[in-house]
Amino acid sequence: MQTSRTNPSLTVFVATLLAFAVLITALSEGYGTGHLSTSFIKTLGKTLCLGLAALAMDLIWGYAGILSLGHMAFFALGGYMIGMWLMYARTREIVEASLSGGGLPATPQELEQGIASQIFGVVGGSDLPFIWGFAHSFPLQMALVVLVPGVLALVFGWLAFRARVTGVYLSILTQAMTLALALYLFQNESGLRGNNGLSGLQNLPGLADVDQATLSVWFFWASAAALGLAYLLISWIVSGKFGSVIRAIRDDEARVRFLGYSVEGYKLFVFALTAVVIALAGALYYPQAGIINPAELAPTASIYLAVWVAIGGRGRLYGAVIGAAVVSLLSSWFTGGRAPSIPLGFGRLDWVDWWQVLLGLTFVLVTLFAPKGLGGLFDALTGLRSPNRRGAALGPDQGALQEREAQK
Amino acid sequence: MTALLEVSGVTVSFDGFRAINNLTFSIGPAELRAIIGPNGAGKSTFMDIVTGKTRPDSGSVLFGDLSRSLLKMTEAQIARAGIGRKFQRPTVFEDQSVAENLTLALRAARSPWRVLFWRPTAQDRGRVAELAEQVGLLDHLARKSGELSHGQKQWLEIAMLLAQEPRLLLVDEPAAGMTPAERDLTTDMLVEIAKTRAVVVVEHDMEFVRRLNCKVTVLHEGAVLAEGSLEHVTRNKDVIDVYLGRGE
Amino acid sequence: MRHLSRFLLIALCWLWTGFAQAQVAQEILQSNSALVEKASRQTIGPVIDALATSGDPAAAMILGAWSAKGLGLRKTDGRFVLLGPSADGYALRDLNGNDIGTAPTAEIAELKPNAGVRGLIATALVQFNLSDPDPTKRADALASIASDPTEAGLAPLRASIAAEKDAGLLAQKQRLERLLTLRFDPDSAARVMAIQSFGADIGLDLRGALNPLLATRRVVVVGAAPPDANIAQELLPGKTLTIAQAYELLQAANLAPARLTLADQRAALIANLENGAVGGVALAVLNTQAARDRAYTALEVAGKVPLATTEDEVTSALANHRFFDVYLEADPAVTQAASTALAAISQQVGIMQAADLALDGLSLASIYFLAAIGLAITFGVMGVINMAHGEFITIGAYTGFVVQQWVPNYTASILIALPLAFAVTFAIGVAMERLVIRHLYKRPLETLLATFGISIALQQILKNIFGTQARPLTSPAWLDGAWVLNDVVSISYIRIAIFVLALVFLAFFLWLMKRTRLGLEVRAVTQNPTMAASMGINPDRINMLTFGIGSGIAGIAGVAIGLFAKVTSELGTDYIVQSFMTVVVGGVGNIWGALAGATMIGGLQKAIEWLNPSNTLAAQTYMILFIILFIQFRPRGIIALKGRAAGD
Structure with a gap:
């Protein structure tokens, strides 16, 4: 029974990931032949992080049926939390160097003053806001990477699930959550530098003599390891009775209640767990991106996350990762201006301008005609077919699997 | 009384x-x-x-x-x-196998944390088999319950209710x-x-x-x-x- | 000096009244010709005043000519004449305006008053203008006094009131007279009475007049308060004044030495660095403030640095002095009356601001309502989540923009744009319903994602067509400006128009749903599609039309929103989340719900902005937090459908 649901793709996935990581390392500038540029390694590393986020999104939407459209807020929060440490520690090094050049060793007050004016000069501040109280310590700030998104998810989830907000209402509410957070962070008074965001995150404190080519490979490996571990963890979660319960909640939550399970508790658990996983993904992503600002919390960012999962095929963990990777890599290829333009009789089709249109329409088509997404290809390869249910979904709830999404 | x-x-x-x-x-x-x-x-x-x-x-x-x-x-x-409730319309979890449906209903700890680490014992497997046999679904344990006939679903649901004790x-x-x-x-x-x-x-x-x-x-x-x-x-x-x- | 000149002037005036009037001006000028010729701001005042009060009917003309460099001195006989242009030199007139021939340039010394003198002349001219037969001139003169109130304006203003015939101008003059009286009248009682006569008037001019009366300056004194000072309040260091501020005041008044700043201390330490130590303290350990203080003390003892003021010295210095805010206005009765009046005014202003806020909230609510009403149909009635709703709003706004490219008359173009925007978005909505949404009924989450795909595609297409810069959608001239109730409460006509449009939509919606066959069928289909179908209603057609109408209304809303917002391809994105929240908070499936939701969101947002006026972003943040909490208590919105009909 519970073993029958063990994801057969698990070993394949982990092996592929490992092989991919070795291959990329061998072609990198830092450790290999240099065929791949450092910026491309960073792009790949970021893509793995997005895959990790999509994995968590699949757990909450594909398995638990909760279409949260606010999870990228947790991604960005994770980035902000790690960014605070990176920026503080890096600025501290610079300030220390400049102050000791003045003749006297700096006092702690001078140091703090220097750091504060260095970081907050841009928003006209000269004091460190209290939320930076832990930024001097890596372990404390790492704890915040988990705690801040986790606690926010717990509070928000508790309020939303307790009030039995489900389906599209929950989606709208999560959109509102991320919008509220974005608007809050846009203010200079938020203590996180308003719309300037945090920058210079690509420099690791204490590692000034390690070049970006090497660092990028380190981060790539860290991202790959995080993705692999999360894949193991989430596969384990969904393969057991817990997975059975959340899939049951996805398809018919009222029935699960009558079996004696506290549906709200499970939803909250999954909501918070995925928030933490996504926050960790963000904490790995933004040091590779180098900069984070409140635009990252735009409500649409979270919808894109759902789009990746849908294109990959929800309810299939590998599908989510593949969807995120394919869409985000294609996006950067098309919008990076490297895709060749298509000459038409009356003009040229420039992908920079039309990729978004193609993506949007593709997505509509996938939703309409191929709800299994890219995962459907794998189903076809392995001979899995959908059940014939004459169009009926697998349960009465909004998040329930459709006939064409399910496996027979 | x-x-x-x-x-x-x-x-x-x-x-x-x-x-x-x-x-x-x-x-x-x-x-x-x-x-x-x-x-x-x-x-x-x-x-x-x-x-x-x-x-x-x-x-x-x-x-x-x-x-x-x-x-x-x-x-x-x-x-x-x-208190167990059986609905008029058979409501089983159609995307899950008969065994999974019964396992879900088995009398056991229900909190998320306990369920996460729950693994079936031989006794649990025996109980599932026993219940399935009681309602004539022993041969269908591994099948997705969505594929069962209307009557079989009714039976499965009754078995699930019994599993809840x-x-x-x-x-x-x-x-x-x-x-x-x-x-x-x-x-x-x-x-x-x-x-x-x-x-x-x-x-x-x-x-x-x-x-x-x-x-x-x-x-x-x-x-x-x-x-x-x-x-x-x-x-x-x-x-x-x-x-x-x-x-x- | 001033008194003396005034006395002389009065004497002169008295003397001159005996002369024939027409001669008076000439005499004044002639007898002061040296002053006039080399006129300066300091000295010419009495002469101008004498001219102005001479009663000579030509005085205004003479002053005007003087100011405009039209007055000259004929060198041959030293008489003043009026100058005009002529072929060879000047055309001359005497001071009564009679032609007296011409003169070559060399014979005339043209008077060139400097800016200061011209200013004095202008002030003097005011009294003539205040009594000018032309009402516009009188109004201009009043406005010039009001914009730059001076003591000098008071007397001519008072003098002109009695003869004023125009009721409107009379009221203005009287009001201005009181405003000047309360500031400049030498009689304290008159000023107090003027202040009290206004009551709680909220005019900006009154506050502008009262506030300077309460201006204060900080003074530091040793011992008791100065007896003649009109003291606003005493400041207590550590309580109403920080120690640092108080000490700075002492320092500024040279009553205490400067304190040692950390930067100075640092500089002093660096200057005294010897052999890796300062004052016996090793350099390496100077990384705490305590160590630096020790090193500095050692340097003090060694006499190498000036003694730093200690905390005790600061304390005793502060204890020996008293700090006051003193009114610049010396008369306590006046400041008392002014502060009482201002308190009453600020209370009145508070009430008015609340009214203004309510109007603002109402207009914001109508904007939200406009943006949300289409959704109230597609989402509220049909249960279809349309993420492209925002793009429908954008398309409506762009339709307005395109129409304005073809129809230059703004009124006409708006009137064309409204139905056209409806038609365009109706068509797109119907197409979308046919092609996509129809296949996804009962799958709201998939609908959400599919329509999001449409949304990003539409948004990019709009961006490709119209570019990224904001396109103007200009409102007709009759919508410019604002309806001003008083200096605090005002509302722009465009917002009133939007409010009216929102009401029209509400009425339209109610009529459509309650009074038409279509509305009946829509209600039937949404409540029970199977039953409706069995009664001969075609649910496909109804769904298509309903969705089209919802989309069309979004288009019309877009035209309205485009009139005050920047029209870019992202216009709709700014409204989409709020629109959904409006419908959810209000209660789904009910137009009154959307209305209630919009009113609550708009009103609350303005209220929060009022509490924290500097920050609209924060207001929106708290607004959304409030909504999330609100849903705890009313999960189905303000106006919830109760019972079984609400569906589970």
Whole structure:
């Protein structure tokens, strides 16, 4: 029974990931032949992080049926939390160097003053806001990477699930959550530098003599390891009775209640767990991106996350990762201006301008005609077919699997 | 005999319409009871109240040896306290195998954390097999329950209810959509189950009720109209008025 | 000096009244010709005043000519003449305006008053203008006094009131007279009375006049308060004044030495660095403030640095002085009356601001309502989540823009744009319903994602067509400006128009749903599609039309929103989440719900902005937090459908 649901793709996935990581390392500038540029390694590393986020999104939407459209807020929060440490520690090094050049060793007050004016000069501040109280310590700030998104998810989830907000209402509410957070962070008074965001995150404190080519490979490996571990963890979660319960909640939550399970508790658990996983993904992503600002919390960012999962095929963990990777890599290829333009009789089709249109329409088509997404290809390869249910979904709830999404 | 479930003076209204009107009802720990009544008599609402889906405007619902009030409990807590409910439409988790459905229902810890680390013991597997055998689904354990026939789903749901080991079972129109042979089996099973626990059957079909051979409660406009043996209530003038008057 | 000149002037005036009037001006000028010729701001005042009060009917003309470099001195006889242009030199007139021939340039010394003198002349001219037969001139003169109130304006203003015939101007003059009286009248009682005469008037001019009366300056004194000072309040260091501020005041008044700043201390330490130590403290340990203080003390003892003021010295210095805010206005009765009046005014202003806020909230609510009403149909009635709703709004706004490219008359173009926007978005909505949404009924989450795909595609297409810069959608001129109730409460006509449009939509919606066959069928289909179908209603057609109408209304809303917002391809994105919240908070499936939701969101947002006026972003944040909490208590919105009909 519970073993029958063990994801057969698990070993394949982990092996592929490992092989991919070795291959990329061998072609990198830092450790290999240099065929791949450092910026491309960073792009790949970021893509793995997005895959990790999509994995968590699949757990909450594909398995638990909760279409949260606010999870990228947790991604960005994770980035902000790690960014605070990176920026503080890096600025501290610079300030220390400049102050000791003045003749006297700096006092702690001078140091703090220097750091504060260095970081907050841009928003006209000269004091460190209290939320930076832990930024001097890596372990404390790492704890915040988990705690801040986790606690926010717990509070928000508790309020939303307790009030039995489900389906599209929950989606709208999560959109509102991320919008509220974005608007809050846009203010200079938020203590996180308003719309300037945090920058210079690509420099690791204490590692000034390690070049970006090497660092990028380190981060790539860290991202790959995080993705692999999360894949193991989430596969384990969904393969057991817990997975059975959340899939049951996805398809018919009222029935699960009558079996004696506290549906709200499970939803909250999954909501918070995925928030933490996504926050960790963000904490790995933004040091590779180098900069984070409140635009990252735009409500649409979270919808894109759902789009990746849908294109990959929800309810299939590998599908989510593949969807995120394919869409985000294609996006950067098309919008990076490297895709060749298509000459038409009356003009040229420039992908920079039309990729978004193609993506949007593709997505509509996938939703309409191929709800299994890219995962459907794998189903076809392995001979899995959908059940014939004459169009009926697998349960009465909004998040329930459709006939064409399910496996027979 | 102290009552297992005691509903007294319960009233609930939707937008001014009184679905349940000062209803009083009780059932013993090992008793079979049929509830009949015309459409809109409040049968489903009654079950919704007992299972916690609907909160009454007034009245009390007490359950168990300690006479705990169900009104402050959530659906899940009520289910854990020992009340199982079978819906009219078979509701099983169609994307999951028969075994998974039964495992979900098995009496075990229900908290997320405990469930996360729960792994079936040999005893659990045995119990699942035993239940499946009881309802004739032993050969279908690995099949997705969505593929089962309508009758098989009904059986699976009954097996799931048994797996929960409830002290009170609420069964909503179990015979709907069943073949005569399946009906007979169902009646026998309900009678059997009722030897160890309380069973409340809501049913339209008089023939089915007659076969259950148990005490009958007639609901009308949200209140108890008559109670007693089927013979007794069918002779009751009010009951005849209600049924004949409504042309049923 | 000033008194003396005034006395002389009065004497002169008295003397001159005996002369024939027409001669007066000439005499004044002639007798002061040296002053006039070399006129300077300091000295010419009495002469101008004498001219102005001479009663000579030509005085205004003479002053005007002087100011405009039209007055000259004929060198041959030293008489003043009026100058005009002529072929060879000047055309001359005497001071009564009679032609007296021409003169070559060399014979005339043209008077060239500097800016200061011209200013004095202008002030003097005011009194003539205040009594000018032309009302516009009188109004201009009043406005010039009001914009730059001076003591000098008071007398001519008072003098002109008696003869004023125009009721409107009379009221203005009287009001201005009181405003000047309260500031400049030498009589304290008159000023107090002027102040009190206004009551709680909320005019900006009154506050502008009262506030300077309460201006204060900080003074530091040793011992008791200065007896003649009009003290606003005493400041207590450590309580109403920080120690640092108080000490700075002392320092500024040269009553105490400067304190040692950390930067100075640092510089002093660096300057005295010897052999890796300062004052016996090793350099390496100077990384705490305590160590630096020790090193500095050692340097003090060694006499190498000035003694730093200690905390005790600061304390005793502060204890020996008293700090006051002193009114610049010396008269306590006046400041008392002014502060009482201002208190009453600020209360009145508070009430008015609340009214203004309510109007603002109402107009914001109508914007939200406009943006949300289409959704109230597609989402509220049909249950279809349309993430492209925002793009429908954008398309409506762009339709307005395109129409304005073809129809230059703004009124006409808006009137064309409204139905056209409806038609365009109706068509797109119907197409979308046919092609996509129809296949996804009962799958709201998939609908959400599919329509999001449409949304990003539409948004990019719009961006490709119209570019990224904001396109103007200009409102007709009659919508410019604002309806001003008083200096605090005002509302722009465009917002009133939007409010009216919102009401029109509400009425239209109610009429459509309650009074038409279509509305009946829509309600039937949404409540029970199977039953409706069995009664001969075609649910496909109804769904298509309903969705089209919802989309069309979004288009019209877009035209309205485009009139005040920047029209870019992202216009709709700004409204989409709020619109959904409006419908959810209000209660789904009910137009009154959308109305209630919009009113609540708009009103609350303005209220929060009022509490924290500097920050609209924060207001929106708190607004959304409030909504999330609100849903705890009313999960189905303000106006919830109760019972079984609400569906589970």
